[in-house]
Amino acid sequence: MPTKRMMEPFWWALFGAGGTVAALLVPIHLFLQGIAAPLGWVSINPTLFGHLLVKLYLFVLISLPLYHWAHRFRYTLYDLGVKGMRQPIAVLCYGIAVVGTIVTAWILWRG
Amino acid sequence: MTAARPDRPKMFQPKMPANWWLKHPKYFLFMLRELSSVFIAIFLVVFLIQIAQLLRGPAAYKAFVQTLRAPGWIIFHIVAFLFALYHSITWFEAASKILVIRRGEHRVPPQDVVAVGFTAWGVVSFVILVLVLLLRS
Numbered sequence: 001m002p003t004k005r006m007m008e009p010f011w012w013a014l015f016g017a018g019g020t021v022a023a024l025l026v027p028i029h030l031f032l033q034g035i036a037a038p039l040g041w042v043s044i045n046p047t048l049f050g051h052l053l054v055k056l057y058l059f060v061l062i063s064l065p066l067y068h069w070a071h072r073f074r075y076t077l078y079d080l081g082v083k084g085m086r087q088p089i090a091v092l093c094y095g096i097a098v099v100g101t102i103v104t105a106w107i108l109w110r111g
Numbered sequence: 112m113t114a115a116r117p118d119r120p121k122m123f124q125p126k127m128p129a130n131w132w133l134k135h136p137k138y139f140l141f142m143l144r145e146l147s148s149v150f151i152a153i154f155l156v157v158f159l160i161q162i163a164q165l166l167r168g169p170a171a172y173k174a175f176v177q178t179l180r181a182p183g184w185i186i187f188h189i190v191a192f193l194f195a196l197y198h199s200i201t202w203f204e205a206a207s208k209i210l211v212i213r214r215g216e217h218r219v220p221p222q223d224v225v226a227v228g229f230t231a232w233g234v235v236s237f238v239i240l241v242l243v244l245l246l247r248s
Contacts, residue, residue: 022151023202023228027195028236030154032243033161034188038179045246046165046172058162062155069152076145081129100156107163 011071011094018068025061055108063101070097147198150191203228 036042048054070093077089132142157179164175178184207224 019198019202020206022148022195023199024232024235025239026151026154027192027199027232028239029158030188030192030195032240033158034154034179035185035192038176038185038188042243043247044243046169048246049162049165062159065148065151065155069148072145072148076142079132079145081127104159107159107166110166 011067014064014067014097015071018064018066018071021060022065022068026065029061059104059108062104063097066097066100067094070094143194143197144201147194147201150194151198154188154191154195199232203232 032042033044037044049058074090074093078086082089132138161172161175161179164171179188203225206228207221210224212219212224
């Protein structure tokens with residue numbers, strides 16, 4: 001059974017990958033989809049989302065930063081002094097990211 | 112093999128007040144950086160819901176885009192955008208300290224690594240912007 005110490009580098013690698021994806025890609029997508037499109041400055045072509053390459057890209061864009069969130073949120077809770085619940089917090093944070101990954105894959109592949 | 116050590120000694124347990132991060136501007140900025148991951152995650156969940164609505168059909172998608180026009184959502188996305196920018200800036204700066212890249216015997220200076228990160232960020236953002244504009248409906 002994998003121990004805590006063996007899993008730590010695994011989660012850290014996903015954190016690093018997710019943080020890099022978020023740093024490179026999220027600001028422009030937030031601007032385009034969250035601000036520019038609702039305000040009518042651009043219109044995003046809905047048919048784009050049907051392409052396999054776009055779906056793979058969206059899968060990476062959405063799933064990896066969830067592990068970045070999980071890792072940071074976990075350690076922020078520790079830093080805020082939530083002691084004695086370290087194991088449940090870790091399981092909950094990474095669990096949400098794993099569930100998010102599965103849901104993302106399911107939504108993208110179903111459509 | 113010696114007996115397994117406990118994860119940390121039990122003798123000394125420093126007590127930190129829960130508001131320690133309000134006591135110094137640098138601690139506060141650290142907390143903002145951590146908080147940026149929450150805003151980024153919420154945005155990505157909203158984006159995923161948008162994709163799900165899109166795959167349900169044009170009517171559901173139109174309704175969802177209409178929802179995002181509400182002032183509350185615009186304000187949320189502006190705040191999230193600022194957090195995302197802060198994440199990118201701090202991420203590339205931190206990466207330059209973690210990544211030790213050598214050329215021959217010398218370490219590539221951290222400011223060069225930062226420059227590469229910022230350049231990549233700019234190029235990628237520009238390419239996505241151009242693609243979305245070229246392929247717009």
